[in-house]
Amino acid sequence: MNQRVLHDKPSVLGFLGSFLLGGIAIALAAVDHSMWLVFLVLSQVILIPVIGRTSRLTHETPVEGAGE
Numbered sequence: 001m002n003q004r005v006l007h008d009k010p011s012v013l014g015f016l017g018s019f020l021l022g023g024i025a026i027a028l029a030a031v032d033h034s035m036w037l038v039f040l041v042l043s044q045v046i047l048i049p050v051i052g053r054t055s056r057l058t059h060e061t062p063v064e065g066a067g068e
Helices: 009-030 036-059
Strands: none
Touching (some): 009 036
């Protein structure tokens, strides 16, 4: 990842949200609660567009003079 992605709040929040939902899914699966699958699917639904966004941010041409 580069600085552009790390400073993009929607991307960071998306990764954190997906990670949190995945952790909740694991905890629910550990106690044999049937809702773990819902949290796992939500985690993936959030993660897919965030990865697309970070990919676009990473592969955009840099702005002249940025970061100086």
